[in-house]
Amino acid sequence: AIAIELDRLGIDYVEGGWPGANPTDDAFFAKPPKMKKAVLSAFGMTRRPGRSSENDPGLNGLINTGVKTVTLVGKSWDFQVDVALGIERAENIAMIGDSIAYVKEKAGEAMFDAEHFFDGYKANPEFAMQCCKAAYDAGARWIVLCDTNGGTLPDEIEHIIGDVTKHIPGTHLGIHCHDDTGNAVANSLAAVRAGVRQIQGTLNGLGERCGNANLISLLPSLMLKMGYETGVSEEGLKRLVHVSRLMDERLSRAPSRNAPYVGESAFAHKGGLHVSAIEKDPSCYEHINPEQVGNERTIIMSNQAGRSNLIAKFREVGLEVDPKDPKVNTLLDEIKELENSGYSYDGADASFELLARRRLESVPEYFRLESFRVIDERTWDKSHVLKNTMSETTVKLFIGGERKMDVAEGNGPVNALDAALRKILIPIYPELESLHLVDFKVRILNGDKATGAITRVMIESADGDGNNWTTVGMSSNIIDASYEALRDSLIYKLYTSGVKAYGGN
CATH class of the missing domain: 3.30.160.270 (Alpha-isopropylmalate synthase LeuA, regulatory domain)
Structure with a gap:
């Protein structure tokens, strides 16, 4: 269901998992969803040391899924090669080139995820570039630069990618960021400014440790703020709230109220001064029209509310009231007293509407x-x-x-x-x-x-x-x-x- 929603949204590639790693991923690729636009990719690793690509069961398992695109992860940090793999650095470079060439020949399209690239580049830029060049020269469509530990900052991302584009064109570069410093989205946008043209991300920023770059925040920022075209149309962008909440529903968790663009609080206005200005022109306190991402404006009633909040809220719930009616001021005073005593109508719209209707018109006595x-x-x-x-x-x-x-x-x-x-x-x-x-x-x-x-x-x-x-x-x-x-x-x-x-x- 999630893959289908990503396809409807307009995402270019959907990475379905690692065939052979667990029964869930095996079942997914055994009966893959039919997608109209997105390209389904299988994820795996480069061949093992001491084996040929033709005789590597992991690589052949990826190809046997029948997908036309395969993403391979490989080391690009000399420290990881020396310590985690314990092999010669030249062998690591050969594993990358051999595997990419084999996958491209058998499947059709290959991507290379350069694991730990930014840490590797800081430590040994020559070796990190050799790993990426090996994949590019072997025919990889995309070389994805991964901030695997999530510790790189936006200025470093932009500077390093500027160096990389001198050797590999940006039209073949991607970025994969983790959010360990809270910069995954910022790093991804910085990478685009520096020249990359593919971003890897996840819905609602799901991912290991602190998560990955959040596609839900990235898409509107790219399209509405930076003016880039993506595979997502303007109509597709209006599905963002739906897709984000569908993901949370699948995980049986409550959506984040303060999520950028799609959260319930993203376009919620509480202070009377703010609401008064919003009534005149929403751009006074809104950076975009909420409808562009499928969200909606919300006027919150609280002890900070003014008459503008009340009038706007009445309009929102369909209450036709003369703003000069003395009952409006009486209701406002009552709400402030109730909130001061502990009630909260911030997020309790139904209780607010019933209170307002009881004071300004009537509500039937059902029981x-x-x-x-x-x-x-x-x-x-x-x-x-x-x-x-x-x-x-x-x-x-x-x-x-x-x-x-x-x-x-x-x-x-x-x-x-x-x-x-x-x-x-x-x-x-x-x-x-x-x-x-x-x-x-x-x-x-x-x-x-x-x-x-x-x-x-x-x-x-x-x-x-x-x-x-x-x-x-x-x-x-x-x-x-x-x-x-x-x-x-x-x-x-x-x-x-x-x-x-x-x-x-």
Whole structure:
């Protein structure tokens, strides 16, 4: 799925893995995805010392995959050759040339990843260049200069590549950077300025140790900032947010809110001064139009908010309000007081929208809580080993004037509370069936109060139509705070689905 998404995005090469290294990569190449634009490459290493290329099982395994492009990694730092491989330097150079020539003959296109190139060049530029020239002279389409340890800085990258282009044209040079100094993207861009024309990177900067150069940041920087053409079209660039979040979803991790270009906070505006300017011209506080990368502008409500934030937020959620309405100032004061007491509408748009609609117009009363009771039981044996856990919640609601009660068990008190609410509500409001919890965050606001501290709960929910929303609750009791956030989530789903309150309230 990831390879297909890279192809749709417009990436030129997709390196599928190392055939023979593990069952996952073997399975991938046994049934490779059909791609329309991207070229699939297999990754491996140069022949082993003392073997011919024809008799090297690793090389032949790469060729036997049937791919038309093979990427080979080889040493270009004399220290690595002497210590890690323990072979003569001349043999290392011969391994590179022989392997590239063999792969080019059998597969069609060869790339050479010059491992540890920049460290090698600093230590022994003549030997590092001999390794790269051996690959180039043997027919490698691309010589990829690798900052394998990730310790090279942008000015060094630019200077060294400037030297390399005197021997190998930039149209045959690539760059492969690691992020150990936080400079992988900057180093890659510096390499392009110096003349290279291929960048190796990964989605969201995934990679060994601190990661690799982040394609999600590199592509818009190259296209929108530096004016370069890439294999990605303007329409393809609008898929960046989708592709980035798909990658995170595959890894079962939450997307980084502050990721450049694609994060939820990348075009989020909080201060009233900023929002006022954004209303006049977004370029006052935005370096690009967020739609160019598939993102969107977000106005955040907080205790730093001004009237401009409110008016912009109203427009965002579809609330038609006269800016001169006295209720606007009243709502702004209320939000600031709530935030000062511990609520946070920064990222809890659904709770903000419900609050605003209740104050400025109305929200149907879908249900009203009378009470809930939670029983949380733990049983230990004589050896102090936990034998049994049980959480049970009894909920009493009024719906359309009718009193409803039900009981449910769950994996902890909050889960039991959620289950009991659903048992009552879903038969009356079947639209809630598809609602499910995506994330549950708890934050202690005043830790000096120990177990009596105020707790803020934020819940992210989703439905079967792909909609996501976040709600917030706050209390010194974590279950009360969780109920507030759960209640808002349920009501928001019903309201945005256009559901009428049972009984006509």
